Amino acid sequence: MTRPLLPPTIRPLDPHAVNRIAAGEVVERPASAVKELVENALDAGATRIDVAIREGGRALIRVEDDGCGIRAEELGLALARHATSKTDGADLLDIHSFGFRGEALASLAAVARIALTSRVAGAEAACIAAEGGRVGAVRPAALSRGTVIEVRDLFFATPARLKFLRGEQAEAQAVAEVIRRLAMAEPFVAFTLRDLTDGERLVIRLDAETPDLGDPREALRRRLRAVMGRGFSDGAVPLEAERDGHSLLGWAGLPAEARGAATAQNVFVNGRPVRDKLLLGALRAGYMDVLAAGRYPMAALYLECDPRLVDVNVHPAKAEVRFRDPDTVRGLVVGALRRALAGLRAAPSLAEELIEAARFEPTPGAGPMSAQGHVMPSPRALEAAFRAQAPAFAEPMPPAAPWVVPTPEDEAHPLGAARAQLHGNWIIAETRDGLVLVDQHAAHERLVYERLKEDAARGPVPSQALLIPVVVELPEEDAQRLGDAVSDLARLGLVVEPFGRGAAVLREVPAALAGADGAALLRDVADALAEEGAGGLGRRLDAVLARVACHGSVRSGRRLRPEEMNALLREMERTPNAGQCNHGRPTFVALQIKDIERLFGRR
Numbered sequence: 001m002t003r004p005l006l007p008p009t010i011r012p013l014d015p016h017a018v019n020r021i022a023a024g025e026v027v028e029r030p031a032s033a034v035k036e037l038v039e040n041a042l043d044a045g046a047t048r049i050d051v052a053i054r055e056g057g058r059a060l061i062r063v064e065d066d067g068c069g070i071r072a073e074e075l076g077l078a079l080a081r082h083a084t085s086k087t088d089g090a091d092l093l094d095i096h097s098f099g100f101r102g103e104a105l106a107s108l109a110a111v112a113r114i115a116l117t118s119r120v121a122g123a124e125a126a127c128i129a130a131e132g133g134r135v136g137a138v139r140p141a142a143l144s145r146g147t148v149i150e151v152r153d154l155f156f157a158t159p160a161r162l163k164f165l166r167g168e169q170a171e172a173q174a175v176a177e178v179i180r181r182l183a184m185a186e187p188f189v190a191f192t193l194r195d196l197t198d199g200e201r202l203v204i205r206l207d208a209e210t211p212d213l214g215d216p217r218e219a220l221r222r223r224l225r226a227v228m229g230r231g232f233s234d235g236a237v238p239l240e241a242e243r244d245g246h247s248l249l250g251w252a253g254l255p256a257e258a259r260g261a262a263t264a265q266n267v268f269v270n271g272r273p274v275r276d277k278l279l280l281g282a283l284r285a286g287y288m289d290v291l292a293a294g295r296y297p298m299a300a301l302y303l304e305c306d307p308r309l310v311d312v313n314v315h316p317a318k319a320e321v322r323f324r325d326p327d328t329v330r331g332l333v334v335g336a337l338r339r340a341l342a343g344l345r346a347a348p349s350l351a352e353e354l355i356e357a358a359r360f361e362p363t364p365g366a367g368p369m370s371a372q373g374h375v376m377p378s379p380r381a382l383e384a385a386f387r388a389q390a391p392a393f394a395e396p397m398p399p400a401a402p403w404v405v406p407t408p409e410d411e412a413h414p415l416g417a418a419r420a421q422l423h424g425n426w427i428i429a430e431t432r433d434g435l436v437l438v439d440q441h442a443a444h445e446r447l448v449y450e451r452l453k454e455d456a457a458r459g460p461v462p463s464q465a466l467l468i469p470v471v472v473e474l475p476e477e478d479a480q481r482l483g484d485a486v487s488d489l490a491r492l493g494l495v496v497e498p499f500g501r502g503a504a505v506l507r508e509v510p511a512a513l514a515g516a517d518g519a520a521l522l523r524d525v526a527d528a529l530a531e532e533g534a535g536g537l538g539r540r541l542d543a544v545l546a547r548v549a550c551h552g553s554v555r556s557g558r559r560l561r562p563e564e565m566n567a568l569l570r571e572m573e574r575t576p577n578a579g580q581c582n583h584g585r586p587t588f589v590a591l592q593i594k595d596i597e598r599l600f601g602r603r
Contacts (some may be wrong), residue, residue: 012328027107029165030057031174036104037149038182041065042189044147047208051179051195056171058154060163060196064145070118071125075138078116079130083108105149109133111161118147132157168197175426177263179204180227181273184266184300187223197600217249224251224300228264231257232298232534235348241336244328246305248336253291253298254579256347257584264298269310271302275319280302282330286337289449289542290577292584301333342576346416346436346590354589414573415588418565425560427565434592436569440560442581444573449549449582450575452492452510458547459491463508470518471499478526485529492544510548521548546582587592 027033034051041049044067054060081103107115109130119125125143129136155161166169176193183191183206193204206226212218217238225233236251244570246389253264267279279301285295311322323329411417415438416431427438455461474482482489483498490496506518524547560568572578572587581587 004433012365013103013406013591017177027111028153029174030061030171031178033061033104033108033112033154034063034077034175035150035178035182036108036436037061037063037151039181040104040149041067042182042186042534046146048190050192050194051175052196053172053175054196056165056168056197058165058168058171059152060591061151062148064146064148069120069145069147070116070164071120071140072118072123074133075118075126075128077106079109079128079135079262094105108151108154111157113152113156115150115152116147117141117143117149119143119145121145132244133200162558172203173535181266184227185268185273187219187272202600220302221251228266228298228300230348230353232264236298236300237345237346239336239340239342241332241339243332243335244325244461245309246329246332248301248303248332250299250301252301254338254345254347254581255287255292255295255341256296257349258287258291258295258297258584262296265296268300269312269321270304270307272312272321273319274321276321278323278326278330279333282333283337285330286334287341289546289582290341290580290584295584303329303333305597306371336380336401343419344573344578345588350542350586350589351485351591351595352573354591354595413569415569418569420561421560421565427560427568429565429569431590434596436588436590438569438572438588439581439586440558440568443568443586443587445549445581446578446587447545447568447571447575450550451501452545452579453542455510456492460491461497462511462586463493463509464511466506470522471503472506472519473503474526476502476525478523478530481529482522482526489525489544492548494544494548496522496557524548524550550581 046065046067117127127141495508
């Protein structure tokens with residue numbers, strides 16, 4: 001590249017070019033335009049917002065609201081860059097509205113064809129149009145109240161941007177997601193979304209919730225049920241906490257309800273939906289010990305603080321924020337989540353999945369159907385079956401195995417009283433209103449893990465020397481990782497020494513793991529160190545403890561006595577996070593009587 005002999009002339013950009021450049025930051029796609037327009041309606045005090053789109057928002061975006069409107073003489077100014085009614089600019093940290101930059105309408109006017117119609121109470125309606133940055137004159141119009149804005153042919157003035165848009169369906173889904181997130185922040189506002197691409201299809205309809213004077217959170221919970229589904233609202237754990245001028249309210253989905261993508265993680269700051277790295281990172285940290293790899297929790301978290309404690313003027317799209325005291329905010333979110341998730345709760349979805357798995361599906365030609373849809377055997381088949389079994393009914397029953405008869409007090413426990421063990425791994429317990437099915441290996445794995453963590457927090461984990469040290473051959477990288485972590489592993493009761501370039505020797509193990517397979521344990525510890533990489537020390541040590549706990553837990557196939565099973569249930573009830581094993585899998589499923597009745601067609 002050749003250098004110019006003379007410096008180029010500096011000159012201001014054309015205002016139309018400035019607006020088109022700004023539009024690339026503010027309006028990235030149709031969903032961004034919808035977000036800006038709906039936020040304007042909310043700032044105008046709207047109680048009803050109707051959105052319509054065509055071709056994913058590329059051909060048409062129409063937003064109607066019943067807000068306070070815009071004066072006719074200010075319609076032209078509304079389309080000007082950096083003109084806003086939200087703030088006078090004196091204090092950009094004291095922001096109480098969604099919008100404040102005055103960029104959205106000017107950006108849309110620069111890259112699309114828009115028509116803005118509005119009416120203020122006590123005045124006549126007026127409208128103004130703009131196309132590719134050229135603004136027309138204000139004209140009289142007909143409108144009962146509020147504001148209607150139509151955006152047509154988005155990015156027609158910047159055709160290169162159209163190439164970066166996704167397919168019509170993907171853009172329409174992004175618009176719907178924007179509406180849902182804003183609706184979760186404003187439960188007292190009604191929202192509709194219609195797709196006009198092929199006829200008219202109602203995509204979203206959310207009626208305004210009515211305030212509940214007994215519990216202000218109830219309206220918010222009802223809106224979350226409408227948006228995120230009944231499964232989330234019924235199974236999510238409520239949380240509420242305060243710290244140093246910051247308050248947190250929300251609902252956290254149980255680990256068993258986690259999804260394969262982070263689409264159901266919703267975070268709000270002073271009522272504003274955000275995708276903030278700090279808050280989403282704190283959300284992950286709150287679930288760190290109870291979630292399987294590759295799974296993402298469902299959550300709705302609402303953080304409130306003085307506007308001066310958070311800067312929302314970080315990005316033109318206002319999707320990111322910056323806190324004055326990020327450590328306080330992170331600690332508040334992580335602590336509240338861990339306390340809320342520490343209780344013993346069964347995920348409702350697991351019972352539903354069990355019922356669906358056990359539901360009998362008739363095959364064609366299998367026989368007549370009952371009123372509940374089940375196959376009814378013929379009378380001849382019933383008679384034949386009874387005759388075949390008649391001799392067995394006449395014989396005396398073999399003596400029952402000795403058993404501890406549960407008392408009503410046992411059944412009153414959250415996990416009830418153990419009744420049986422199936423296939424050496426599944427404990428069936430009876431509760432007052434149903435039954436519980438427990439995975440004994442997964443449950444004991446969590447108990448050992450929490451016990452080891454308590455020991456590590458108090459000091460070095462008690463260890464036991466091996467009678468014969470175990471030499472384990474490993475890949476050179478794994479051996480190096482173990483050598484680098486010798487002092488940290490010693491705090492966890494694992495005394496390891498390098499043994500050449502591709503081996504290590506295990507001399508001591510945690511006392512709780514007496515009799516464990518030392519070679520397998522050391523390989524698992526090396527894998528945990530490799531997976532965590534250069535992560536924080538605390539996270540790496542927890543990962544190692546999780547692997548260690550797996551080796552110290554009750555193995556599948558081991559027969560337990562009734563008193564052992566009941567002792568396991570009681571310890572689960574006392575242990576934090578006992579609803580999930582170290583890998584995030586559920587440790588038990590609860591079925592109520594009504595669920596069992598559904599299995600047998602009684603409901």
